Amino acid sequence: MTVRTCAAVAAILASAGCGASPSAEKPGSDSPVKVHAASLKEGFGTFERLVEAAQKEGALTVVGLPRDWVNYGEIIDTFADKYGIEVKQLEPGASSRRALDTAARLKPDVFDLTLEEAVGAAGAFAPYKVQGWLDLPDHVKDPAGGWYAAYGGYMSIGYDPGAVPAPASFADLAKPGYKVALDGDPLRSMAAFSGVMAASLQGDSPQPQTGVALFAKLKQAGRFTAPAAANTVVTWDHVNAARAARDSAAWKVTIPRDAPLGGYHVQAISKAAPHPAAARLWQEFLFSDEGQNLFQKGYARPARGEAMLMRGTLDTEQAAKLPKSPGPPVLLTIPQTDAGKSYVKKEWAKSVG
The missing domain is CATH 3.40.190.10 (Periplasmic binding protein-like II)
Known part of the structure; x- marks a missing residue:
């Protein structure tokens, strides 16, 4: 079962217990x-x-x-x-x-x-x-x-607001105009693999075939590309946020509410x-x-x-400068991650290449 954390507060990914202060121990030993x-x-x-x-x-x-x-x-x-x-x-x-x-x-x-x-x-x-x-x-x-x-962090969508409208979901990336990149090869990069898995979320449950199918559709339309040629990049929010901080007019970041993969x-x-x-x-x-x-x-x-x-x-x-959190993150379990990797390993090359 997918792990859910308590409600996120402000920019915090997940709530933590309120324990002892991390101040130094008293000397004297x-x-x-x-x-x-x-x-x-x-x-x-x-x-x-x-x-x-x-x-x-x-x-x-x-x-x-x-x-x-x-x-x-x-x-x-x-x-x-x-x-x-x-x-x-x-x-x-x-x-x-x-x-x-x-x-x-x-x-x-x-x-x-x-x-x-x-x-x-x-x-x-x-x-x-x-x-x-x-x-x-x-x-x-x-x-x-x-x-x-x-x-x-959360898996996010970074985009050029001058080229495409703000996507509300991963499904929006299939619409005309979006030239989409992952942050690496999902067979080798955890960031890229997590991007595929974020696109696969159905509620709290990952459906790897959905994520692979989205990128296969983009590939067939000629709109799955390298990051340098993309107007939309799927990667961790801290990566997209750092880019947006360098040029906020040319880059924005959003975390789809229906896919809060953390x-x-x-x-x-x-x-x-x-x-x-x-x-x-x-x-x-x-x-x-x-x-x-x-x-x-x-x-x-x-x-x-x-x-x-x-x-x-x-x-x-x-x-306050961090991308707005959509709520508690979905954290994949180890079995879900293993199942996702097995599916991507089997299907990515023949479906997306």
Whole structure:
């Protein structure tokens, strides 16, 4: 059954519990530092001791973090400057699958992954519960602390308002005038695959054949094209919103009310992290109010956003700039995702090419 979250508030993707504040623990612990511990209190006692341990390691290795994706460029630079830790950025364009497949060779400390990839690789992660743990929605975190959502978004339609009218639904894209692109190949790109699945939603239930049929119809009409030639692009709302922010007259973004497909990216620490204290400090930073607001500055929807809004720590000015939410998102279950991938793999090449 498709997972539904509580009603979205303002620009927040899904509501989260209102738990303990992520402020630093009170200092005073004299116990030995345990860099592989599953929480700040257990391993370091105070936030200051975590920072000291991470600074002694001096570096953090990340993989698959494009600097123009959800504001990661500013996030990485802020972390490095704030704590004096070098961030080694490897294969920024790597997908979640590739990040996991190359982990033995590249030796990253941390991962940013799609939820389904994280679930399948849970054994590769070191449990660690950040201080903002209770603020995170239960349905997008591993109870043991292996992985947990940092940010999310909705699948959206970006369009040139000078070329086409605002589409009210994915079905509208079949009308004359729309030259449509996906964000990649749905056989290889999760963003493109999610676009097909968003176009397939019937209520809460995905019908992959509907999505494939829409893009097959566009292909036959000569209106399924590459992003550079398109006046309409189906991708995550933070991608379309960032483009619209650069030129609001030439690009708009909408999330169809009848297809509120959502998705999360989760964070995890590698069991084999070469810099385990720096990895834990990175997670604390990403899930701090500062880190979550930096994700939102990249037009992503912070996972702790609901709790931050209630405490007055959310950047509400930036939140107001996010595309209007159509309501609670539909989150595909792992079985639904697997079934969709099987169908697309079987039918895409012969129906769309």
